[in-house]
Amino acid sequence: MQVAVITGAGSGIGRAVAVELAGRGWSLVLAGRRQDALEETARLAGGGLPVPTDVADPASVAALFAAAKDEYGRVDLLFNNAGTNTPAVPFETLPPEDLATVIATNLTGPIFCAQAAVAMMKAQDPQGGRIINNGSVSAYGPRPHSLAYTASKHGITGLTKSLILDCRDFGIAVSQIDIGNAATARTDRMSQGVPQANGTTAIESRMDVGLLARQVADLAVMPLEVMVPFLTIMPRTMPLYGRG
Template sequence: MTTLKVAIITGASSGIGRHTAIALSAAGWTLALTARRLAQLEETKAACASPESCLLIDGDITNEEFVKGLFEQTVKKFGRLDLLFNNAGMSDKARPIEEMPLELFTSVVNVNLIASFLCTREAFKIFKSQTPTGGRIINNGSLAAHVPRPNSAAYACSKHAVLGLAKSSAIEGRKFDISVTQIDIGNAHTSMAAGHTLGALQPDGRRVVEPTFDPVHVAQTVVHVASLPNSVTVLEMNIMATGVPYAGRG
């Protein structure tokens, strides 16, 4: 008998979220996909190997009541939860910190950190109450969780904080077989990183063309980590284009 494996993916309407949905579906996972844009979620669903095993729930991932409903609907539909991919993200437009509007800073933190916290909290409730207990959380991090780019205070702060969330939730999850991973991604070729191919601002003021890579490789990495038993944790990992100036950034 095939064991049902259920995953929630946030930000599933495009980019890494869409690629990951396609890859997990091909690997036999049942999916709850969420994002703001229902039409694009429908496109993601249509691209999956088993569209009939995809539940679409559109809404605002920073809204507490919506997040509670997302997890409740998923468990009501499928009976359990095995994986949460905290993928939804937002970048600030590069600007000096003195020109950063509070509204923009707050929006980036809300999407990248607060939404990840809300989803992690609701996943923990399910993971600790289901039989057997356990589950896996994977956070979409960034190289900026370790070494920021110039003029990116909001994004860098949020991704540093998400790494803290990953580490603290990993500690809390240990005795319940809840494993937590942060995948720090460098220049996957999505709409957020595509501009780096035209020239990315470096700390010394130069603009340097940076390589990108196909986000399908991130999706395959998520599938691999998700395939591990919950008794095995990959706490942090990095995947990036080989030529990205990360180790020497700064």
């Protein structure tokens, strides 16, 4: 039995990854803010343990991993996927509370989850596991007026590099997947046109979220002796290169 903890599992990328992993025989621990959304993911995946979680709250994260241990006895994969964003505004007008929310959810939360996962993976027998961080292509190529999100995703790259270093002696493999426009509700606006780095507005292509889910699952099943530190997946015609 292999056990995956998926944050942001109530919708979008997290839900797609949960369904894909379940199809490959994984047991699931589904984390997110809304119980009803997690239960829907569990239904679509054919099973899974829904655990309502606020990743920005260390006590909530501790309860998540305690539930995983109580139910399954171990964790083999953390997909660090929970995230949020703010409206696109000039950075000098970004409300402090919006900045704090994005950093807490997109960066501090994944750090809390990684801490809990690493502690559990070090202690379990057999030792080890895998962490996959959802970095986003904004980890190296910002969109206009995206200060909070871009800074948080650059921080995820720092988290990934630190985990690679600090976990290498404990059988824990770490990857970051930098995702372009996956076709989820969050990217519906891409089909209406979004601001570009050159000041224009343009419609952007999106990719089937199922393709992305399969890529995450392929990373998850690699032997722990091997890891892919960074991987980018995006639509071929997405205008990433040239914006940063």
